[in-house]
Amino acid sequence: MPGVEGPTASSSKVKTKAKQRYLKRKKERRKQRSKGYGEVQDGEVAVDDVEDDVDAVDDDDRAGSPENSNPTTPLPSKPKRPKKRRRVEDEDDDDAMAVDTENLSPKTSPERPRTPGTLPALPSFPLPALPNAPSKSELALLGLDRALVGAELIPPSTILPIPLAKEDGGTRLSERTRRRLRDIGVTELFAVQTALLPFLLSEESNELYQPFDPPRDVCVSAPTGSGKTLAYVLPIIETLSERVVTRLRALIVLPTRDLVTQVRETIEVLSKGTKLRIGTATGQHSFAHEQSQLVQDQTDVLYGGSSKVDILICTPGRLIDHIVGTPNFSLQHLRFLVIDEADRLLAQSFQDWLAQVLAATRSQPSISEEERRKLNSDWNALRPDSCSPIVLDGLSQPYIPAFFPETKSTSCQKLLFSATLTQDPGKLAALGLRDPKYFIVKGEDKDRAQSNLLDVVMEKFSMPATLREHMTVMDPSQKPLIFFHIVQTYKIRNALVFTKSAESTTRLVRLFEFFERERTQNADSSTLVVRSYSSDLPVQERKTILEQFKNEKINLLVCSDLISRGIDISNVAHVISYDVPVDMRKYVHRVGRTARAGREGDAWTLVEQQEVHISLYLEIDVTDSCTLKQKARYFKQMMKDADHFDRIRRIKVNERDLEPLLPYYASALQNLKDLYTRQN
Numbered sequence: 196m197p198g199v200e201g202p203t204a205s206s207s208k209v210k211t212k213a214k215q216r217y218l219k220r221k222k223e224r225r226k227q228r229s230k231g232y233g234e235v236q237d238g239e240v241a242v243d244d245v246e247d248d249v250d251a252v253d254d255d256d257r258a259g260s261p262e263n264s265n266p267t268t269p270l271p272s273k274p275k276r277p278k279k280r281r282r283v284e285d286e287d288d289d290d291a292m293a294v295d296t297e298n299l300s301p302k303t304s305p306e307r308p309r310t311p312g313t314l315p316a317l318p319s320f321p322l323p324a325l326p327n328a329p330s331k332s333e334l335a336l337l338g339l340d341r342a343l344v345g346a347e348l349i350p351p352s353t354i355l356p357i358p359l360a361k362e363d364g365g366t367r368l369s370e371r372t373r374r375r376l377r378d379i380g381v382t383e384l385f386a387v388q389t390a391l392l393p394f395l396l397s398e399e400s401n402e403l404y405q406p407f408d409p410p411r412d413v414c415v416s417a418p419t420g421s422g423k424t425l426a427y428v429l430p431i432i433e434t435l436s437e438r439v440v441t442r443l444r445a446l447i448v449l450p451t452r453d454l455v456t457q458v459r460e461t462i463e464v465l466s467k468g469t470k471l472r473i474g475t476a477t478g479q480h481s482f483a484h485e486q487s488q489l490v491q492d493q494t495d496v497l498y499g500g501s502s503k504v505d506i507l508i509c510t511p512g513r514l515i516d517h518i519v520g521t522p523n524f525s526l527q528h529l530r531f532l533v534i535d536e537a538d539r540l541l542a543q544s545f546q547d548w549l550a551q552v553l554a555a556t557r558s559q560p561s562i563s564e565e566e567r568r569k570l571n572s573d574w575n576a577l578r579p580d581s582c583s584p585i586v587l588d589g590l591s592q593p594y595i596p597a598f599f600p601e602t603k604s605t606s607c608q609k610l611l612f613s614a615t616l617t618q619d620p621g622k623l624a625a626l627g628l629r630d631p632k633y634f635i636v637k638g639e640d641k642d643r644a645q646s647n648l649l650d651v652v653m654e655k656f657s658m659p660a661t662l663r664e665h666m667t668v669m670d671p672s673q674k675p676l677i678f679f680h681i682v683q684t685y686k687i688r689n690a691l692v693f694t695k696s697a698e699s700t701t702r703l704v705r706l707f708e709f710f711e712r713e714r715t716q717n718a719d720s721s722t723l724v725v726r727s728y729s730s731d732l733p734v735q736e737r738k739t740i741l742e743q744f745k746n747e748k749i750n751l752l753v754c755s756d757l758i759s760r761g762i763d764i765s766n767v768a769h770v771i772s773y774d775v776p777v778d779m780r781k782y783v784h785r786v787g788r789t790a791r792a793g794r795e796g797d798a799w800t801l802v803e804q805q806e807v808h809i810s811l812y813l814e815i816d817v818t819d820s821c822t823l824k825q826k827a828r829y830f831k832q833m834m835k836d837a838d839h840f841d842r843i844r845r846i847k848v849n850e851r852d853l854e855p856l857l858p859y860y861a862s863a864l865q866n867l868k869d870l871y872t873r874q875n
């Protein structure tokens with residue numbers, strides 16, 4: 196067909212011309228070479244002959260390569276011309292591959308000796324490279340709970356005035372509650388409260404039961420003394436104060452009895468004028484007594500439970516005792532489950548308390564066949580209004596047809612609080628949080644939201660802005676003396692002093708008392724009063740001591756970490772860590788006993804340096820000298836890891852500063868030694 200043949204014929208003509216041009220250039224090249232190198236060798240001709248068969252268009256392309264573009268270019272003064280590349284069968288191979296193939300195949304020119312330096316340079320391939328290792332911060336964000344990424348960050352300086360007028364001013368608090376707050380001197384909401392109250396008191400969430408649209412759970416991380424207690428107490432009181440029947444609707448779990456007492460006092464003050472009833476379960480009283488205080492009817496089988504209290508504040512151990520052993524003690528009506536000091540409580544595996552509590556909020560009553568038959572015949576006898584919707588669902592009941600049968604959920608909203616909230620996914624997973632909402636009080640700068648969030652994830656806890664921190668490094672043998680020196684020099688009063696154990700507490704108090712006796716005998720000043728506070732003391736005595744400390748009849752209270760968490764004593768001006776805290780969390784909670792609610796405060800840490808000189812005093816004190824050797828380094832590293840070292844002012848104490856105290860100290864040591872010798 197002419198239409199087909201025409202182009203084919205013309206292309207073959209073009210091809211012929213191109214080939215002629217190519218052959219002409221080739222001849223010229225040969226001439227050039229023979230001038231420069233003399234006789235052409237056999238092998239080379241052979242290669243060229245192979246090349247002659249290659250498609251001319253290809254050759255044209257190659258003619259444009261630097262190698263061939265200028266045949267008149269002076270050739271390098273090498274003994275042999277560079278070996279010509281040979282195009283092998285695979286047309287897709289690039290030039291580099293062609294060179295490689297030839298080099299790997301000595302058959303192409305077996306007789307030609309290979310001279311170093313005659314091969315064209317191989318193109319360099321990019322070397323395989325490892326990707327950069329992700330930074331610590333990138334790793335921290337990986338796999339992070341989405342809820343935490345969407346956390347609401349609240350600048351610590353945020354406040355909201357509480358008006359007394361009819362309008363609530365955005366606080367969502369009733370007039371009654373606002374008046375109560377005014378009565379106790381609270382005129383504005385603190386940062387954590389400004390965020391929590393509107394969230395927990397929104398219109399949709401003030402129902403006692405929300406089986407089809409249950410409320411979201413909440414996790415709060417806010418510094419010590421920032422007002423977390425009111426952030427949960429106020430919404431609980433506001434939501435429950437409208438209730439008609441008393442049911443156990445709020446459960447507050449705390450790690451110690453002292454904290455239970457403290458929170459109870461706060462709730463009692465603020466719920467004045469409501470009908471809400473408050474109970475505690477700590478094991479302080481007999482079990483039977485507690486049962487009678489908590490449950491109305493322990494004899495009948497009541498599927499809806501029976502409660503004398505609306506709000507129960509308790510420690511986990513005693514709570515489990517009641518779940519297991521108190522008839523009609525039921526958590527089915529719970530609207531709020533508060534876990535304060537959550538990181539500490541989640542670390543406690545006591546009887547798997549958390550799993551038991553969560554199960555109790557969802558549990559169905561176990562009903563015998565006989566009871567079930569009775570129920571079917573007399574449904575009204577059950578008094579269905581006494582059961583929560585979720586329990587009612589589990590009972591045999593008259594069949595009510597429904598187009599859209601919906602599953603009901605417990606209305607219990609979990610609220611977790613801590614100044615050192617754990618981000619441990621395993622621990623949080625155990626809680627089975629429902630669409631949790633995180634609130635984090637941290638950082639004034641909104642542009643640094645990402646890094647603030649990272650700090651929380653990497654457990655770089657925030658501290659009160661009004662806290663001043665100091666540390667002094669010393670030889671262990673001088674620690675008691677330097678402690679006395681700091682107390683005298685900085686006029687330390689209203690101080691909590693933390694030691695590592697109840698035993699060291701007692702010893703330090705004795706030594707201090709001897710020292711003060713010697714000092715005041717020879718000087719015109721009043722004796723400082725120091726007392727120990729430990730779990731060994733009877734409850735009533737502990738209460739009395741705390742009262743005396745609050746009333747400033749005791750100047751220094753020496754204690755172990757028993758009261759390092761949560762305890763709120765407004766007049767604590769100083770916290771002294773006589774023994775360094777074992778971890779950053781402990782440090783945060785210890786120093787957080789001062790500088791609360793915007794007040795100023797000082798924290799002092801006495802750190803032993805590496806070299807250990809065991810003195811008379813320390814012979815009694817030291818049990819683990821290996822640990823001791825590590826202390827200064829360990830403490831500094833702990834602070835550096837938390838990006839906190841720069842906030843701590845280092846104090847240097849000279850030998851000369853200590854000289855005036857030495858005689859009293861020597862006598863005090865002798866007295867202490869005599870005392871221990873007598874006791875043994």
Ligand SMILES: Nc1ncnc2c1ncn2[C@@H]1O[C@H](COP(=O)(O)OP(=O)(O)OP(=O)(O)O)[C@@H](O)[C@H]1O
Nearest residue numbers: 381383384385419420421422423424614761763792
């Ligand atoms: N809005 C407020 N105005 C004035 N004082 C307040 C306000 N909110 C709380 N406080 C007071 O601040 C102090 C510290 O509050 P709270 O004990 O709740 O702190 P916290 O955040 O729970 O601390 P911690 O983590 O140490 O337990 C308390 O004395 C409390 O009465």
